[in-house]
Amino acid sequence: MSQATESAPATTRPAMLPPTVDQGALGWMRKNLFSSWGNAITTVLLVAGIAWLAWWFIKWGILKATFSAESGQECVGTNGACWAIIGAKFRFIFFGSFPYDEHWRPLFAVLTMLAMLVLSCDRRMWNAGRLAIVWGIGTFITFMLMFGQIHIPVTLIFVIALIAGLAGYMFRRNVADNTERTAYTALTVIGGGYLILRILGVLPSITIPLELFSYVETGSWGGIAVTMILATYGLAFAFPYGILLALGRRSNLPLIRGLCIGFIELIRGVPLISLLIMASVMLPLFLPSGTSIDKFLRAQVAVILFAGAYIAEIVRGGLQALPKGQFEAADAMGLNYLQRTAFIVLPQALRVVIPPLINTFIGFFKDTSLVLIIGIFDFLNTASKALVDPAWTGFPGEIYLFAAAVYFCFCFSMSRYSKYLERELNKGTQR
Amino acid sequence: MAVLNGASTVIQLDQVNKWYGQFHVLTDINLQVKQGEKIVICGPSGSGKSTLIRCINRLEEHQAGSIVVSVDGKSIELSNDVKNVEAIRKEVGMVFQSFNLFPHLTILDNLTLAPIWVKKMPKKEAEDIAMSLLKRVRIPEQALKYPGQLSGGQQQRVAIARALCMRPQIMLFDEPTSALDPEMVKEVLDVMVELAKEGMTMLVVTHEMGFARSVADRVIFMDRGEIVEQGPPTEFFANPRNERTRTFLSQILHH
């Protein structure tokens, strides 16, 4: 071989194409389905199996099925699916025993909650004030629609005023101008003053009645609205208390840390069913005799307690992922614990854990089906009850497949949305 | 470093072409490597130089052309035949940019794994060979540590020793010093220079032009999947013939 340098011709060659055998639909099939003997056999077996299953399902679900009927009797003996039962009972499945004419109310309540959740995931909403407004208005609308009539205790308004004033004072004391600071002080004083007078018994308990629709008690709530409320408000209330638990678990103070670890491990170690049973049976015992707690509220409290421990672990993961330098920089700037946590640590940690949080929400959405055990009419319960109707017995497959399809739609879209969010959030971190 | 014209060819690439989907990543590569030859391959990123040497030990597959590796008189052509591939991999060693040491095994176990399981060597014999190689790369005292406990330069030297434990005839280096801190590059290059002096056939993809000047028999410049220019280092650096080569050299040889 000569030692002289060789150099490629200066002219460019026409582009060469890869061998045609590897391209196109045929090439794709060769590569993905028939690339080796084992692969080819697998493909053949799978295609055969799928074809057989699909054929059976088409026969049962479409060809021999009854799509509308007056009663279940017409479906017996056809050997096919009785989809008519869905048509006949779907109002009951979705809305339970909520008054028939007012079904639009739980429907809009569900839409409101979905809107709240979607808005909360939007980056532009991620500041405390806007979130508070979105959730405040959304909650008001939801419960207004579901209950129909709310009696707002005036005390609650003053409590909110007090909290708003204190929070504003604590967090914005250094940046607020004089008018804002006066506003916060005024809120605190008015709220605190009213509460003290109330506790001392000087002022009576006043409620403001708001009566827009007919009253529907929680016992009549049912279906998809119950599932959404339990999951949404379970997560909403569990979120702050989970954050507190996570912060406590990482605290340097040994007693606090021990308390938080103990509580988290206790809740995570027992099944949700036991917490539900505990809530429904033991909560009345914990309170002074004579006070009764609404059954729905008991279930909600159990879901909140349960959710908080799991959220605590997820937030803890986010806190651990934060580089130590962030804490050190915050300390070096002179921020105290509260300011450091609120302004530096939590915003970054929470951003990281949004995708796992959504997965947790999907999990809770499914777990709400357990409230069936203590007699709350969530979506799965109403679907099951639809089977009890004597005119339509004997078609569990159709009802449960329908219910599964509904759950699947909700959960699958949420998980797709979480993957989308993950990609969006990571755009900021990848070059 | 002169190469006897009578030395046999150990690697022969004829009209090798490779595509990733529609993207033509290697175009009409013709290359002959003689025994004992040291070849440095350089070029801009995306030029296909890593792909080329990875095709030689079948970590990547070529779609057209032929690659033939000859050792001990036997010529083996690279194809889908698993036996061929395994035979070739026993004779060709590779060192990676990211070292790829096995983190769950000690250094000694990293080195003896392949001799024990592929060459069916007794453990003691494998360990003796491993220790002698660790002495050669000058870190025998790290034998019982884990890769995570070593510095980058030490890990890469262990990776070279690990490849050498199989007594390969040919060594491939895929940017061996690109992932190292500057102060560790020299210790790895020193090991490679010693290896070159002992007569190993080496194909090195690297940006270290100093190494190319002092050790290489031939420098190859690749760009956009083609071999643009090749030649002995003195002529290559002094009188690059092709415009693209000149551009590339002006970019990487800064004062």
Added chain:
Amino acid sequence: MAIAQAALPKAKVAPWNDPFIRGWFFQIVVIGAVTALAWYLVSNTLDNLHRQRIATGFDYLSREAGFEIGDTMIPYSPADTYARAIFVGILNTLRVAVLGIILATLLGTLIGVGRLSPNWLLSRLCEWYVEAFRNVPLLLWLFLFYKVISEAFPGPRQAISMLWDTIFLSNRGLYFPVPFAHDLHHWMGIGLLVGIAAAWVIKRWAKARQAATGKPFPTIWASIGAIVGLPLIIWLFGGAPVDFSVPHLKGFNFEGGTVIQPEFTALLVGLVLYTSAFIAEIVRSGILALHKGQSEAAYSLGLSRGQATRLVLLPQALRVIVPPMTSQYLNITKNSSLAIAIGYPDLVASVNVTINQTGQAVENVLIIMAAYLTVSLSISLFMNWYNRRIALKER
């Protein structure tokens, strides 16, 4: 020149600014608040219990239970104590949990690996399987399987019979023959233990031989041969007795043989299929977490696919897989409590009946929580130990 070290006075800090004192003050306040809350709840509870004339204490455990349990692993009758009833529940929970863990791991691993298969059809199917089971509540699957099983299969009188009338499938369960207890079984049991010991010895011998001479030995096959072969040989030597208790129809149900009941089947099938979807994802992400360079380095050294997987890839993948896997095991154990919804008598079901009959909610709930906490904490402890043991050593 020595510098005289004067004793520096300690800086004076006001107590309310001292972080140590502040920390403890805060803790004491919090503990105080928690204790006050706890005292409030406990005193209310005692008050209410007294008011409703509900007993306290665990004495009820030695009283007669008075309720029937359909599916028991040990002999039980309504005349037995509550304690025994609860114990039966615990055994049932363990039975479904252990079987569930084993089967879900196997199925989940297969599906996880299948998702990474180069065959497009197989990997898509596995993906749809995972998505279908992960997006629908477990309780729904349980209802579906249970209703399908109990309504799809005929009554005992029209049971489907298989294998020359020895196996019967009806809506009361799957009845199949089981060997009568025979003296030979003791010897076979001993044979099994000897086989396990032999397998262990074979493994050690093979490893030593390979270290000395380099020749590998098919240890896995030899071990299987020992564990299965020894009891088999003993059985053959003992005259190969084949006395089976075969189920036969008597009255409204079957007698003889042994039965797998639909409640158990529905629960087991539901738990296994549901959890295997999560385990598949865990296995898949464990395999994907492997750095591509590891397999490349292993192959470039000449290791075969099997060797590379066993010696390099699997140990590293397991590090990533084991922690979330154990939390799925925990989930199976906790999810088995859904048995109450389809009538399988597990721990929660037994305790629920006890609560209804004795009214002593607090003690019974404590029993449930203690039982599940024991399992969770043991699994957590194992996990921590395993993590510490296999942690990759770094600088």
